[in-house]
Amino acid sequence: MSGAKAFDSRVFKRIMVYTKPYRGRFNGVIVWAVLLAVFAALRPALLKGTIDDYISKKDELGLLYYILAMGGALIMEVLSQFYFVYWANWLGQDIIRDIRNKLFRHMFTFRMKYFDMAPVGQLVTRTVSDIEAIAKIFSQGLFMILSDLAKMVALLFLMFYLNWKLSWIVIIAMPILVYITRIFQKKMQLAFEQVRNELSNLNTFVQERVTGMKIVQLFHREEIEYEKFRYINNRHRKAWIKTVWYNSIFFPIADMISALTLGCVVWYGGLRILGGDTTTTFGDLFSYTMFITMLFNPLRQIADKFNEMQMGMIAANRVFDILDSEDQVQDDGVTEAPSFTGNIEFKDVHFGYIENEEVIKGINLKVKAGETIAIVGSTGAGKSTIINLMNRFYEINSGEICIDGSNIRDYRLESLRNQIGVVLQDVFLFADTILNNITLNNPAISREQVIEAARKIGVHGFIMSLPGNYDYNVKERGAMLSSGQRQLIAFLRAYVSNPAILVLDEATSSIDTYSEELIQRATETITKGRTSIVIAHRLATIVNADKIVVMDKGLIVEHGTHQQLLAIEGGHYRNLYDSQFLTEVKN
Structure with a gap:
C-alpha cells in the first residue's frame, strides 16, 4: 500500500498532472516563495550591519537609513508572504474542484454492483474530506516546504558569508534535527493513515444509522447502536491521540536542540569577542540569534508540513483508487436508440x-x-x-x-x-x-x-x-x-x-x-x-x-x-x- 512508503512518487506525479492547466499560477507561487526567502533572510543581515556599522559608531543618520531599509525589506516580505499564501491556496482549491468534478462524474458511470459493495459513508468521505485533504498538499505541504527550503538556503548562504566560524556550529547541529525530524515524519505518516481509516469508518457508521434511524428506534436498538458508536468513536480518538503524542515528543526536543545550538553560538562567539577576535562582532551574535530561530523553525516545521502533504497524498491515493476502478457499465454502443416501438x-x-x-x-x-x-x-x-x-x-x-x-x-x-x-x-x-x-x-x-x-x-x-x-x-x-x-x-x-x-x-x-x-x-x-x-x-x-x-x-x-x-x-x-x-x- 502506498501509505507504507515515505514518499509515493507515483501518486505525487499523478497529482501534479492536475496543475498543468494552472502552470502560470504554479510558477508564480514558486517565484513568490523565492522572493519571500530572500527578503526574510535580509532582515538578520541588515540587523548585523545596523549594530556593527551604526549603533556601535553612533551614526544616527546611517542608523535611520538602515532602519528604513529593514522596514522596506519587511514590507516586501509581508507582500511576498501574502501573494505566496493566497496563490498557493487558490491553486489548491482549483485543483480539488477539478478532481472532485472528475470523481463525481466517474461515479455516475459505475454499475449498481459497485454501490452494492461500497459503503455510502466511505464514498462521501472520499468525495468530501479526502479531496479537501488533497488541497493541503499545495496550501500547507509542497509550496510551504519549497518556501522553507529556499529560506534555509538563503539563510545559510548569508550566514557563511557573514561569519563562517559561527555557521559551522549550526551546521553540526542540523543533522541531529534532520534525523529526529525524519523519524517523526515516518511515525506521523502511519498515524495519519490510521486517522483517515477510522474517520472513514466513523462516517460510514453515522451515515447508515441516520438513514436507518426509523429501524433503530422501532426495534429499540438505541443503546446497542450507541455502544457501537462509542467504540468506533473511541478508536478514532485513539488514532488522533497517537498523533498528539508524537507531536508532544518531537517539538520540545526540536526546541531544545535549537536552544542548545544558540547557546553554543553565543558562548563560542562571546569567547572570541572577549579574546579580541575582530572577525566576530556583537552584530554577529544579535544576527545569529535571528538566523538560528529562522533556520531551525522551518526545519522542524517541515516535518509537520510533510505530514500535511503525506496526509493529502494518502487521501489522493484513496480517491485515485475510485478513479481507477474499472467497474463501469460498458457504454460501447454506437446506435442512438430511436423512439422504441416496444418489442x-x-x-x-x-x-x-x-x-x-x-x-x-x-x-x-x-x-x-x-x-x-x-x-x-x-x-x-x-x-x-x-x-x-x-x-x-x-x-x-x-x-x-x-x-x-x-x-x-x-x-x-x-x-x-x-x-x-x-x-x-x-x-x-x-x-x-x-x-x-x-x-x-x-x-x-x-x-x-x-x-x-x-x-x-x-x-x-x-x-x-x-x-x-x-x-x-x-x-x-x-x-x-x-x-x-x-x-x-x-x-x-x-x-x-x-x-x-x-x-x-x-x-x-x-x-x-x-x-x-x-x-x-x-x-x-x-x-x-x-x-x-x-x-x-x-x-x-x-x-x-x-x-x-x-x-x-x-x-x-x-x-x-x-x-x-x-x-x-x-x-x-x-x-x-x-x-x-x-x-x-x-x-
Whole structure:
C-alpha cells in the first residue's frame, strides 16, 4: 500500500498532472516563495550591519537609513508572504474542484454492483474530506516546504558569508534535527493513515444509522447502536491521540536542540569577542540569534508540513483508487436508440449477482409492443432482477436482451435509459421542490407540461393541496410526504419523461387506501399505448394485464392470462393467488 512508503512518487506525479492547466499560477507561487526567502533572510543581515556599522559608531543618520531599509525589506516580505499564501491556496482549491468534478462524474458511470459493495459513508468521505485533504498538499505541504527550503538556503548562504566560524556550529547541529525530524515524519505518516481509516469508518457508521434511524428506534436498538458508536468513536480518538503524542515528543526536543545550538553560538562567539577576535562582532551574535530561530523553525516545521502533504497524498491515493476502478457499465454502443416501438425479447438470459450463484437461469421471454405483462412470484424469484438487466444496471452473464430486434448493448446507454421509464416500490425523492423532483431539472420539461401531465393522471389536485403546491419542498428522501404521495410523484415523474417502455416494480405495494384510486387511474393512463412491465403486487394490476409471467427460483414456470393460469390446478399462480390475492379480494 502506498501509505507504507515515505514518499509515493507515483501518486505525487499523478497529482501534479492536475496543475498543468494552472502552470502560470504554479510558477508564480514558486517565484513568490523565492522572493519571500530572500527578503526574510535580509532582515538578520541588515540587523548585523545596523549594530556593527551604526549603533556601535553612533551614526544616527546611517542608523535611520538602515532602519528604513529593514522596514522596506519587511514590507516586501509581508507582500511576498501574502501573494505566496493566497496563490498557493487558490491553486489548491482549483485543483480539488477539478478532481472532485472528475470523481463525481466517474461515479455516475459505475454499475449498481459497485454501490452494492461500497459503503455510502466511505464514498462521501472520499468525495468530501479526502479531496479537501488533497488541497493541503499545495496550501500547507509542497509550496510551504519549497518556501522553507529556499529560506534555509538563503539563510545559510548569508550566514557563511557573514561569519563562517559561527555557521559551522549550526551546521553540526542540523543533522541531529534532520534525523529526529525524519523519524517523526515516518511515525506521523502511519498515524495519519490510521486517522483517515477510522474517520472513514466513523462516517460510514453515522451515515447508515441516520438513514436507518426509523429501524433503530422501532426495534429499540438505541443503546446497542450507541455502544457501537462509542467504540468506533473511541478508536478514532485513539488514532488522533497517537498523533498528539508524537507531536508532544518531537517539538520540545526540536526546541531544545535549537536552544542548545544558540547557546553554543553565543558562548563560542562571546569567547572570541572577549579574546579580541575582530572577525566576530556583537552584530554577529544579535544576527545569529535571528538566523538560528529562522533556520531551525522551518526545519522542524517541515516535518509537520510533510505530514500535511503525506496526509493529502494518502487521501489522493484513496480517491485515485475510485478513479481507477474499472467497474463501469460498458457504454460501447454506437446506435442512438430511436423512439422504441416496444418489442422486448429475453433470449436464454443467465445472470448472478455473485459469481457461480445464478439468480436468473436461462430466461426466455417475449413482450409485444403496447402489451402490458405482469411478473409475479415469491420473494427472491428474480422478478426485479429482470428489470435491472433491461436497464443495464447489471450486465448479464450470457444470453441476449433485445429491444425492437437489436441487442440493448448496441444502443448508447443514455439513449436506452431515456426510452425506459421506471417507477420503483421504494421511491427516492431529493430534498427539493416537487417540480424539480418530477422533472429532475430537465430543462426540456416545462412547468406547464408537468401540470398538464398531472391533470391527465389525476394527481394535480393532490399537489395543489400542499403548501406551495409544485414548489413545495419535500425535504430529504421526501420525508414530508406519505408513501402513497411519494408514489404519485414517481408516477408523474415517469409519465412526463414520455418513455416508450414503462416498468412498475411493485410500485403499488405501499399505497394507502386514500391513494389507491389515484394510483389505479394513474396506472391506466401511463400504461396506455406503451409497452409496460409490471412487477405485480396488487390483484387489479394482474387481472388487467395482457399476459402474466410466473417466476420461481430464477425460472419462468408459467405464463398466460389471469383466467388461463387460474385454470391450472395446483399451478404456481393458482397457489400464489390462493395464498396472497384471494385474501385481498375478501377484504
